[in-house]
Amino acid sequence: GGGDGGEDGTVTLSFANSYATQHPHTRCGIQAVADRINGQDSGLTIETFPNSQLGDDTERFNSVKAGDVDMDVQGSSALAASYPPIGVLDMAYAFDGPDQLFEFLDSDDGQQLKDDFAEATGSRILDGWFFGMRHFSANRPIREPADLEGLRMRYADSPIYLENAKAVGAKATTVAFEEIYVGLQQGIIDGQENPIPTIAEKSFDEVQSHVSLSGHQTGSQLIVVNEESWQRLSAEQQEAVETAVHETRAKNRTCIENQEQEILDQWKSEGTVTVVEDVDRDAFAERAQRYFERTLSGEQAKLYAQVRGSAG
Amino acid sequence: MSMLLLATGIAVLLALRVPVAFALLGPCLTYVTFNGQSVGLSTRELTGAIDSFPLLAVPLFILLGVIANHAGIADRMFDFALALIGRVKGSLGYVNIGVSLGFSWMSGSALADAAGLGKVEVPAMVRKGYSKRFSVGITAASSLIGPVMPPSIPAVIYSSIAAVSTGALFAASVLPAFLLAAGLAIAVFVWARRQHDLQSQPFDWATLRRATVRVLAPLLCPVIILGGILAGFFTPTEAAAVGATYVLALGVCYRAVRLRDLGGILRDSAATTASITLIIGASGLLAWILAREQVPAAVADWMLGFTDSQVVFLLMVNVLLIVLGAVLEGTSVLVITVPILLPIAVEFGVDPLHFGVLTIVNLMIGLLTPPIGAVLYVLSPVTKMPVHEVFRGTAPFLVPLVAVLLLLTFVPSVATFLPQVLGL
Amino acid sequence: MREPDETATRSRRGPLRWLSTAEVVVGGLLLSTILILMLGQAVGRYLPTGGWVGSGELARFSLVWLTFAMAGYLMERDAHVALKLVDTVATGLTRRLVFVFASIMVAIVCVNLAYEAFVLVTDESSQVSPALGIPMRWFYVIPLVGLVFTAVRSAVAVFLPPPGIGEEESSA
Numbered sequence: 001g002g003g004d005g006g007e008d009g010t011v012t013l014s015f016a017n018s019y020a021t022q023h024p025h026t027r028c029g030i031q032a033v034a035d036r037i038n039g040q041d042s043g044l045t046i047e048t049f050p051n052s053q054l055g056d057d058t059e060r061f062n063s064v065k066a067g068d069v070d071m072d073v074q075g076s077s078a079l080a081a082s083y084p085p086i087g088v089l090d091m092a093y094a095f096d097g098p099d100q101l102f103e104f105l106d107s108d109d110g111q112q113l114k115d116d117f118a119e120a121t122g123s124r125i126l127d128g129w130f131f132g133m134r135h136f137s138a139n140r141p142i143r144e145p146a147d148l149e150g151l152r153m154r155y156a157d158s159p160i161y162l163e164n165a166k167a168v169g170a171k172a173t174t175v176a177f178e179e180i181y182v183g184l185q186q187g188i189i190d191g192q193e194n195p196i197p198t199i200a201e202k203s204f205d206e207v208q209s210h211v212s213l214s215g216h217q218t219g220s221q222l223i224v225v226n227e228e229s230w231q232r233l234s235a236e237q238q239e240a241v242e243t244a245v246h247e248t249r250a251k252n253r254t255c256i257e258n259q260e261q262e263i264l265d266q267w268k269s270e271g272t273v274t275v276v277e278d279v280d281r282d283a284f285a286e287r288a289q290r291y292f293e294r295t296l297s298g299e300q301a302k303l304y305a306q307v308r309g310s311a312g
Numbered sequence: 313m314s315m316l317l318l319a320t321g322i323a324v325l326l327a328l329r330v331p332v333a334f335a336l337l338g339p340c341l342t343y344v345t346f347n348g349q350s351v352g353l354s355t356r357e358l359t360g361a362i363d364s365f366p367l368l369a370v371p372l373f374i375l376l377g378v379i380a381n382h383a384g385i386a387d388r389m390f391d392f393a394l395a396l397i398g399r400v401k402g403s404l405g406y407v408n409i410g411v412s413l414g415f416s417w418m419s420g421s422a423l424a425d426a427a428g429l430g431k432v433e434v435p436a437m438v439r440k441g442y443s444k445r446f447s448v449g450i451t452a453a454s455s456l457i458g459p460v461m462p463p464s465i466p467a468v469i470y471s472s473i474a475a476v477s478t479g480a481l482f483a484a485s486v487l488p489a490f491l492l493a494a495g496l497a498i499a500v501f502v503w504a505r506r507q508h509d510l511q512s513q514p515f516d517w518a519t520l521r522r523a524t525v526r527v528l529a530p531l532l533c534p535v536i537i538l539g540g541i542l543a544g545f546f547t548p549t550e551a552a553a554v555g556a557t558y559v560l561a562l563g564v565c566y567r568a569v570r571l572r573d574l575g576g577i578l579r580d581s582a583a584t585t586a587s588i589t590l591i592i593g594a595s596g597l598l599a600w601i602l603a604r605e606q607v608p609a610a611v612a613d614w615m616l617g618f619t620d621s622q623v624v625f626l627l628m629v630n631v632l633l634i635v636l637g638a639v640l641e642g643t644s645v646l647v648i649t650v651p652i653l654l655p656i657a658v659e660f661g662v663d664p665l666h667f668g669v670l671t672i673v674n675l676m677i678g679l680l681t682p683p684i685g686a687v688l689y690v691l692s693p694v695t696k697m698p699v700h701e702v703f704r705g706t707a708p709f710l711v712p713l714v715a716v717l718l719l720l721t722f723v724p725s726v727a728t729f730l731p732q733v734l735g736l
Numbered sequence: 737m738r739e740p741d742e743t744a745t746r747s748r749r750g751p752l753r754w755l756s757t758a759e760v761v762v763g764g765l766l767l768s769t770i771l772i773l774m775l776g777q778a779v780g781r782y783l784p785t786g787g788w789v790g791s792g793e794l795a796r797f798s799l800v801w802l803t804f805a806m807a808g809y810l811m812e813r814d815a816h817v818a819l820k821l822v823d824t825v826a827t828g829l830t831r832r833l834v835f836v837f838a839s840i841m842v843a844i845v846c847v848n849l850a851y852e853a854f855v856l857v858t859d860e861s862s863q864v865s866p867a868l869g870i871p872m873r874w875f876y877v878i879p880l881v882g883l884v885f886t887a888v889r890s891a892v893a894v895f896l897p898p899p900g901i902g903e904e905e906s907s908a
């Protein structure tokens with residue numbers, strides 16, 4: 001596998017993600033974990049591979065399962081292709097925000113989910129980081145479900161996202177991520193949904209007049225590790241990695257929230273994008289909850305109830 | 313297994329006539345085995361690299377070009393250009409460039425242009441007193457307009473690797489493509505002044521009117537493709553599908569494409585597509601290994617230590633790509649070098665669109681240079697001239713082409729101006 | 737960026753010819769599928785029902801399948817992109833030996849990859865594709881078959897090189 005166990009007890013783990021070098025998930029994410037571990041002289045070295053260098057999300061998770069990549073950062077909707085229940089974490093208004101997300105991950109229900117996932121896929125979830133709240137952008141404000149009427153909203157073509165569109169009452173149109181900008185600019189699509197750093201990084205703010213803070217999804221990214229690679233680590237090394245990943249979680253969140261705030265301040269001062277803050281989140285959330293309670297079944301329904309039940 | 317060994321293995325296999333895709337795969341599979349990667353990684357990366365949405369435009373633009381060739385659209389453009397400027401001294405030289413320019417809106421590949429137009433243009437020029445060497449040379453050189461002007465297959469492949477918008481890269485390529493045409497026209501002008509026995513064609517309104525009518529519908533194709541993208545009716549990939557369908561309809565209306573031709577059109581397009589996508593897949597595995605071995609980072613460190621000047625970096629890239637483009641097929645160089653060079657270019661502050669156009673022009677110039685120059689090899693049987701003679705005809709035209717390349721290197725706005733104006 | 741050699745109709749007899757026909761039919765159908773799906777996506781956006789969610793994924797898969805479906809056909813016709821420089825500098829037996837070597841290399845690569853594809857096809861994991869929900873093991877069936885046929889073609893080429901190998905100036 002990728003984690004080469006040397007004769008002298010030293011181990012190297014590869015840690016990959018899909019984000020650019022300057023993205024918080026790299027800077028304050030995998031790189032932060034690597035710097036911390038590599039500075040500890042524990043015989044463990046972490047090499048980072050940001051920017052989808054080792055393949056796109058699907059390819060990389062397959063590589064984690066096969067042991068060709070040791071650790072990775074994955075969204076739960078991508079992981080749902082291998083273990084469907086976990087997609088619940090990405091469902092619209094499942095979580096009220098990062099606090100609840102973290103509480104859930106640390107809870108017994110969260111532990112159960114991680115265990116079930118490990119059993120189904122042979123990969124261990126170490127923890128979850130906050131990706132930012134996902135918001136709508138369009139050329140008009142979106143304050144309540146009715147405002148979505150007549151808008152072609154771009155969603156990723158994965159079942160969870162398309163369900164999310166139905167749950168909040170949006171008409172989903174699937175456009176490849178690379179074509180969103182041109183699509184928005186040319187009016188092929190009317191709006192899209194992403195966290196603020198992504199909207200700014202991909203310059204969607206240049207071609208959209210309004211960003212409505214719907215916070216319809218508490219974006220999360222799960223840190224997965226191949227089980228065999230994990231078992232190659234000594235107990236101390238395992239603890240060091242767990243601690244590093246867990247403690248990076250808080251700093252990573254601050255990093256993301258700081259960046260969000262910077263971008264929002266810039267938009268407000270430049271006045272190029274109108275930030276709509278008075279979104280009726282309750283109206284959206286109630287609609288979504290009614291939808292999911294009606295449509296989900298089996299493991300997903302059980303997990304959804306647990307997640308909603310943990311809301312404070 | 314060291315990266316040097318991997319590179320040597322690939323080079324040896326290439327030299328020994330192993331098809332490019334397999335020459336890349338052989339050493340990569342050896343690496344994967346000896347490095348203890350899982351059984352399945354190679355096939356997953358190979359298929360994963362092809363499984364890309366932007367790449368879907370590749371088979372569709374290939375199909376568009378093949379249908380356009382079948383539909384005899386090049387002949388119509390030739391007649392039109394000749395009727396328009398037949399009287400001008402050296403007219404057939406300009407006509408040759410003009411036809412490539414017109415056809416470039418429907419074709420994304422230099423080889424399709426050279427193979428399709430060479431048969432028409434070279435005999436016509438020789439009949440009118442142009443030397444065969446000159447005729448072949450201008451045909452070869454002007455075939456480069458096709459893959460630079462949108463739609464462009466290399467641009468589609470670059471966009472998919474670089475994760476830039478295909479539409480924006482298309483826009484960035486328009487001005488450079490016109491500059492290539494202008495550069496070649498200047499070369500024809502300079503050459504024609506010294507020629508005395510070129511026949512010209514008298515101008516005649518009736519002929520022009522007839523030729524214009526015959527060329528109107530084909531000229532709508534770029535309007536549909538680019539207009540459709542810019543007006544917001546469809547994405548570049550969808551535009552490729554709409555364009556192919558439109559040209560197919562034209563071919564049927566012109567009775568140049570019949571039902572029984574469809575099989576051959578699909579077969580040729582599918583075969584050409586597979587020959588390109590298999591290389592893309594193979595280099596996907598290679599890119600995985602190079603990334604795993606941190607090669608891009610090492611190259612970046614070396615480059616950044618060597619110079620901090622953007623222009624010096626781009627000049628180095630020019631030399632590297634022309635050399636690679638001369639010995640390797642364009643797609644292969646594109647898919648191998650872009651993942652390594654683009655991150656470095658971004659560190660040097662180069663716009664990814666600018667870098668894309670520059671890379672494509674470089675690689676296309678490589679199509680005209682020995683030892684491999686694919687356009688030379690395509691034109692040689694078409695014109696029944698030995699390859700070295702084809703090159704002797706082509707060589708003078710490298711001067712204007714390289715001049716445009718240098719202009720593009722020093723003046724990024726040649727590429728970035730149009731996307732900015734269009735807000736792409 | 738290249739066109740296959742249309743003039744070269746190197747026909748073999750019997751099963752290999754049927755195989756080529758089958759490959760071309762599958763390749764042509766997959767190409768038509770891509771065309772129709774992308775047209776449908778463009779049109780579907782303007783229909784009240786919206787487009788079909790799986791069109792992007794099925795089109796992408798078709799491109800992968802097309803690649804492997806046509807690999808053997810290209811091998812048969814010596815139409816894979818290759819550096820055919822050696823054809824211009826070597827003659828007779830040397831040229832023949834180089835061709836045999838290249839064919840053996842292709843066969844080895846294909847057998848390796850076909851084995852990998854077989855492992856992926858028989859994989860127990862229940863992973864499905866994101867949009868269509870196709871079990872991912874099925875995805876590798878056409879690559880597996882295509883690689884086996886390409887291996888067969890290259891093995892045949894070792895003993896029976898395509899007629900006309902090296903007789904003409906081939907394009908690179």
Ligand code: NA
Nearest residue numbers: 408412451454
């Ligand atoms: Na021409």
Ligand code: NA
Nearest residue numbers: 419458461463
């Ligand atoms: Na073109």
